[in-house]
Each structure stands twice: as structure tokens, then as C-alpha cells.
Amino acid sequence: MTMTPEDATRFASNLDELVGAVEEILLGKNRVIRLAFTALLSEGHLLLEDVPGTGKTSLARAMAQSVAGSSNRVQFTPDLLPGDITGVSVYDQRSGVFEFHPGPVFANIVLADEINRASPKTQSALLEVMEEGQVTVDGQTHRAGQPFMVIATQNPVEQAGTYRLPEAQLDRFLMRTSIGYPDHASTIRILEGTDQRAHDHRVEPRLDADQIVEMAAMARTVYVDPTINDYVSRLVDATRSATEVRLGVSVRGALSLVRAAKTHAAGRGRHYVVPDDVKALAEPVLAHRLILDPEAEFDGVTASNMIAQVLIETPPPSARQAG
């Protein structure tokens, strides 16, 4: 089944409404908000590399409010245990049974703040729930929220006492981006609203959780021409053959790019993907999956530079594939 043009139009309208709602809280960050919703509707997770105080929590809470869902924030610390995230089973003496007390991961949108401060063991506890949307404790499986999305953050500046996220876990994030500081005009508007506490801001729900799940399912049906798949394949191949890259983009990365491109296309009111969708998402979807050669890093090459270079060197398709 393929998405119809009418579905695409409705999808874009809903997404615009959601983005507009969150933009009321996070001023001047339309692109990041749209990327975050693209990740949510692509059933993926988002990694934000940001310094403190740029609105990460506000973004998560506003997104949750806009879709009438729940949100939890977990501050990752070195002494945080896996059970502190997933939840624990406690013995109830009155009933004589173990009762599961769900952790903060049981919400629609989970903000894992400074995820790189937790131990690798705790970080890996997130793996199962990020990949499968469920938690298994004492042999029992508990479904996480529907929809479910982890927005993890890490501070790119302060590296002391942190545990670098393993590649396998990085690969599970659909996108990596940063909110960044607001521009001048947005900062003025933020300062004009300082008489109101940030937590007092509330976004009226625009859609409910079921509608979000339905939109995600709809985004899967966006048509992808074989030339687009070919283009993605060539991009991925290019990352693998670049001399500056030690480890290129995985197959999971290519799948993620196509999945995100579908949502991006639907968000633009199209029921088919064009090369522009791929190019728009290549950097946030692919860059964090690259491992650069140390010498190239020493020379100042970054993963984002590499993706930009690959996009320049790889011509997009302009015609339908012959045959």
C-alpha cells in the first residue's frame, strides 16, 4: 500500500500543527523541532549534542504535551543503575507477590539527560527499550509507551568523567543534531517572557498518541523510487570508501536514512521521496555513525564535513532508472 497524495497533505498539515505548537515554547528552532518530530514519526530516537541551557528538556516536554503523551526526564549520573531507568520489582508483603514498579523509561518521550555520564552498563539498559520498545524484568516483558522516543543529550564540551557512547548504541539513534543557541531575535523574545516560569508554559495537545502511531504507520507507506535507493546506496558506499573514514555508515544507517526521508517527504506533503529529502537528512542521520580516521580528525576533519563532502561528490539522480 502506498500513501495517497491526500494522505500526504493531511500528514503535512498535522506535522505543521505539531511543529507550530512546540515552536511556541522553543522559539526560532523550527528545523530542530521538525527533525525531532521526524524522528518520532519515523519511530526512531534522537541524540542531542548540546551544552546545558539550550532547551532540551523544554523540547521533550513540549513534544510530549503536543501529542497528549507523557514525558520523563532522567539525569544520568555515574552511580545510576539500570533499574533506576527500567524499573524494579518490589515484594508486596500484603499480597505476597512481586510488584513491578516501572521506571522513568515508561513514557512516550523520555529525556535521557547527559547520557554519557552513566556507566556503560546503565547505558546499555536503554538498548533493549530503544530498539524493541519494551523492558524485560524478572522474566516479564513490559511494553514501553506508544509512541515511544528517547531524546538523549550529551555535552560535547565537558568530557571529564564521561563514558563515550559505544558505536552500537550510537547506531540506534536515528538522528543526531543540536538545538544550539537561539538567534538574537528569539533571545529577545525569550527574555521578554521571563516573568513566567519556564515550567508554567504549557502546550495544548494537538493530536493524541494514537494519531501519532497512525501517522508513523502512514509515513512507512511513502513511495521510494529505486533511483532514490540507489542514491542512498551510493552515499553510504562513498562514506565507506573515503580515506578519512575508518568505519563507514552501516546498513542500519542506510535504512534509517530512507525511513527518515519517507517521513520528511510526507511532512512536505509529498507521497514520494525526492533526492532533496535524502540530502536534507543525510547529515543528522549519518554523521554520528561515522568513525573517522585519527589522522583525519587531527587534521580537523569532522563527520559533518565528511557527509557534506560526500553529498558534493555524489550526484543525485535526476532521471528515472532505466529499465
Add this chain to the structure above:
Amino acid sequence: MSTTAGARRAGSARGRARARIPGGSLGSAIVSTVMIVAVAATAMLPWWPIYESPAFVHAAGVAIITGAAIGFAGAVWAWPSWAVASAIAAAYLVLGVPVAVPSSAYAEVLPTAEGLVELVAAVALSWKQLVTISVPVGSYQSLLVPPFLLGLIVTATAVTIALRTARPSSALLPPALLLVVGIVLGVVHDEVAFEAGVAFLVASIAWLVRVGIAERRAAVVDRSGESALVDVRRIIGATIVAAVALVGATAATFVLPTGQRDVVRAELRPPFEPSDYDSPLAAFRAAFEPEVADVEMLRVTGLPAGAGLRIATLDTYDGIVYSVGDSDRSGASGQFSRLPYRLDQSATPGEEVRLDVAVLAYDDVWVPGVGQLERIAFAGARASTLEDEFAYNDVTGTAGVRSGLQREDRYAADSIAWIEPVDLAELRPGGAVLPDSPDPPDALLRLLDRWTRSSDEPGVRLAGVVEGFHREGYVSHGIGEEDVPSRSGHALDRIAELATAKPMVGDGEQYAVAAAMLARSIGFPARVVVGYLPSGDDAADDGEVTFRSPDLQAWIEVQADDGAWIAVDPNPEVRPIPERQPDEPTVVSRPQSALPPPEDPTPVEDLAAEPDSGSDDPDRGAGWLDAILAVLRIAGIVLAALALLASPFLAVVAAKARRRRLRRRARTLEERIEGGWEEFADQATDYGYPMTQTATRAEQAAVVGGLGPAVLASVVDRAVFGPDGPGDGDDERVWAAVGELQRRMDEPRSWLERARARVSIGSLGGYAGSRKGAGT
């Protein structure tokens, strides 16, 4: 604040610069320009002995005045340096042909295509020609280009320096350069050298005084009394200096001997100067003296059957002597150059011939050979000397060594020669241009008329001439007592004598010259060849031929329309000579007759045709016709040149038109739609938009800007990447939109910008093609 200060500083500097221009006003600038013109004119004086022609005065005057005008205009309107340079180049191209290459100008006014080519080539080539030619040269070919070009550049530069720089005294440097170049390229003995030097000195001092006065005025502008005093002092000082210079120079003119100057011309020594040696035809008769009858001259192996061994090719005839090369050595046939390792003769028609030559008693400077030489290798004790001296002229195929060949010299020569027999009647004249020669004697022309009356075909007429000589000619060298008297020489009077004598008696010297003149009258480029022809007993069994002195012969070569030079032997066979017939009694018996009777009665049917050829009206008609043809020829050349110049642009336009047609008529709907976008993107590229190969259609649309391109990109993307593909008629709609967008792109631009876009090759690089390739 700093910007204001900077601007102030810049203004101050400009003010100082202006103050250094004598006077600073327009009138003062005109006076300065006139003075620079005078300095440049005096710097031109050393050039006079090279030319000694009014054409030189004309060229120098035009160059100086035009250069001054350009420099003046550049100063008045503050032209940038590139504009001044462009004006000089334009002036050179526009005025150059009528002024510096007048022989190539139509009606001595209008430049011709050939003249322009010659003018441009002369920028590089005329200098060498100028120092390797006998002086004075007058307005010969493009030799006026050096003073014209230098005068133009020097005067424009000097006026620019005088009016626009802070050091106007430096304006003397360019004219000084002109003076020095004139001296260096000039003649060894120059009677006007002192006068020229003094004139330049006086003019230079006058300019320096003017500059000094102007600078002083600028410095003491507020003290007019002091300024005037300084002016008077400077003028008096300059007058004294000029007077001393004049007196000294005048005295030196009388006191000093007019010595020989070291100039470039004196240092240049051509590798081989043909005019330094006697024409081989001049000593033709000496080869038949009885005492040298058995002297073996050369032993040759590899000579093709029926071919002769050429000593030299003679193409220049002054009415007295037929010689090698043009008399002033400026002609191509007179220029001998050292032979590189090998000459490329791939374009020369003929067959490969390899000659091995051993020199016996032959001791001339000419190196015998056949055809057009490809390479030569000397052997023997003098090999390196001969290789060093060897010079060759590829136009005539003549070679020479300064010290001459000697016994025991040997060489091997590879050549291309035409050895196939040719039917003369089938020949058509070639296009080679030979040095001018005097008109044939009337008697010879009468022979031509008599022998070739039956046909107008050049080949048939040439065959008739050769047959006529063979039929009516007899050979006698006039040396032995038993020989029929036969005067040597080949001056015009001797040729006339040959034509009128009955019987016709001469030898190769006269027959070859007479035949060459008649062949040229028919229209064939013809030249005389002196060489050895093998006689029956010369050839040995192994193909070796030994030439004896009496084997010397002269024949002619005519050029066919395929460029090949065909050897033609007009010499009659040696046979008994009948007794000399008495002269025509016409003069004695009928003195009242103004014209001699015709040698043959004219047929009645020919008489009817004669009035047509002899009447005046057709001449006048032919004159008009010639003029019209000349105009048409020039127009044709101009049109051809324009077409040649425009052809690259037309090719680009045609390629784009074809590309558009192919896109519009592509096989599938998708391809037609994609082609529509590419057509739009290509036009944007031609207008200079940075359309990159890795940009998507939406990105390209963003580069152009506006809603229209974005919508078009979206429509095309939907047709290409959408699940349903394009619908019927989408291609027409896309192409209509493309046309509309292209019109919108054209509208705000000037016709020049549109024309540049049409002929731009920016979009022909195939970015669209390579993108399409990326998709497959």
C-alpha cells in the same frame, strides 16, 4: 575618521600628481603632448636610412599622431591602462594595413583580410626581415610595421607618462628606446646619425626644461616673482646646453670620420646567400668545352629512370640572368636556412628517392639532388664541415654549401620526387607565386601564338610549346669550329634571337629560359632547372650513373594544380642543323610597310574573331568586370573571414538547438519532461548561475530564485520520482513552462547579455548528462 583621513591623503596625492603635469590645464596638456610628439619625431630620424621613402614618413607620422591622440584621450578621460592598451591595439589593426602594409590594402585605403594576417604576423616576423634585407626597403611588404608599431606604442606611452604620472620627465624614456632601436636596426653607415642625435637631444632638453618649470611653479605657486625668475634661469641654462650640444655635434660631423657602426644587420650572416654566387646557368656553355668533355663530375646511385640530377632551380629572371632566389633575398626562394634533422615532406606529392652521390670533379657550391629533400647525410673527411655549412631552400629544392663541394665528398640524400610520366596536355596550372620577370620578347610570343593557336587549354598549349621547340629547334653550343654559331647567354635579346632565327639554334640555356617564359605566359608557374641528364652511356649495370661535364643540361619545371613540380624538357634532339636561311626581306623590299607580314597566313575563319579580341570596348568592359570581380573577391574574402570568425559561435548555437530538439523529441514522456528541466537549467548556466552537478532540481531552482522554477522543479520531480509517473500532456505543459521561464530570464537582460548566453559554452559541458548518468 580613518576613512576620511585616508581619502584626504589620497586626494592630496592626486593633487601632487596633477601639479606635476606641466600647467595642469587642458591647454598645458596639449602643449606637453605636442612637445612629446616632437621628441618622438626626432627619435624616428635614425629609421629614415632604412626606408628612404615617403611611405615611411607617412607611417611614422600616423603612428606618432595616433599614439599621441590615444595618450591624450586616456589622460583627459582617465582611461584605465587596459583601455589605453586596447585603443593602441585597435589603432594598430585599423590603421596598420593601409599605413604599414600598403601593398595589401585595397585602393591603398581599405584593409584586406590578407593584409590583416600579414599585419599581425609582422609583429613577430618583420624584425628579422628588416635586418636581413638590403636597404633601403621603401614600403616593401610589411617592413613598415616595426616603426609604425613602435611609434604608436612609444608615443602613447610617453604622452601617458607625461600627463598622468608624477614623473613626467620619464616620458623621455620611450622615445629614447625608439631612438636606440632605430640605431640598432639601422644601417652601418648613417649620414644623418649626428643630426638625429642632436635633434633628439634638443627636443629632450626642451621637454625637461618644461617639466622643471612646471614643478618649480607648483612649488612656489604663491611667489610669482620668484617663479618667473626661475623660469628665465632655466630657459637660459637649457638654451646654453642646447647650443653647446649643437656646436659640438656640428663640429664632430666635420672632424670625426664617418666610421662604420656596429648594428644588428652587420652581425647577421645568412647561412647561404645565393646572390653571392654566379647563376649556374651563366656558366652553362663552359661545360661543353672540348677539354672537359671527358671529365667525370659526379657518380650517383639511385637516380630514378628518366629523371635528371638537379644542381639548382632558378626562378628569378631580371632579363639578363636567370638566378637562384629573389634578387633582394626577401623572397621565399632566396632564403636558405640550415636543415634541421629532417624536413617533413609528407604533403609533397611524389615518391621516395634515395641518392648516393660521390663528388668527382664537380666543384660548385650547389649540392645536386632530386625533388624535395627530406634529409641528407654527408660522409668523407669534410662531412662535419659540409653539414655545418649546408643550407637548403625548400621552395625550390635547391641546396648549397658555402665552401663548395670537392673531390671525395660524399653524401646520401632522401627526397620526394615526382617521377611518373605526365601527359602535358592534361596539366592544369598550379598556384605558386614566383618572382616577377620581364615580359617575353614579342618574337617569342608570336611563336607561342603560332604553336598554340589550336587550343585554349593551358596543358595543350604547353605541350604545343614543347613540341614546337622539339620540332623547330636545333642544338648547337657554338664552341667548336664545326659547330653552327650559337651565341651563349640567355638575356632577352638572345631569347628574341632564338625565336627569330631560322633555323632556331641554341642549347639548353636558351631553350629552357624561352620555354619557362612561354610556360609562364600560358599561366603555368615555371622555373628553370640546371642539372645533369644521363646519356645512354652514363649508366652502369648496377644503376650507378657517372655524369660527365657535357651531360649538363637545363630544363624547366612547371607546377601542376596538385602542387607537384613537373619536369619538362624543351630541348630538341641533337641532329643535323640545316643551313641558315636568309633574313626576311620585308624591311628591304617594302620599307613603307609599318608592320612585318604575318609569318603564316591567317585563316579566314580566324579573321572574323580577331576584331573581338582587338577592339577597345571589350577592354573597357573587361575593366569594369575586373573591378566588379575585385570587389566581389574582397567581399567574399571579408565574408569568409567573418564566417570563419563566427563559425565557433554558430557551432555553439547549432549544438544547443540540436540539444533542445533532441530533448523535446525524446522517446519517453519522462525523458521529455526531464529534458525540459535540463533546457531551463542549461539556460540558467549560460546566464552565469552556478548550477552545480550535484545539485538537485530544487536546489537549482533556488539558485535561480523565484516561485516559477521551484514549481517546475517540483513538477518534474513528481514525474520522475512519483509512483504514478507523468500523465499525458505533462511534457507539453512542462515545455510550455520552460519556455515561459526562459522568456522571463531573457527579459530583464540586454541583447548583449542574451547574445553572450546564446553562444556560451557553459552548458555544453554536459552537467545534465553526467547527472543523468548518476541515476543509472
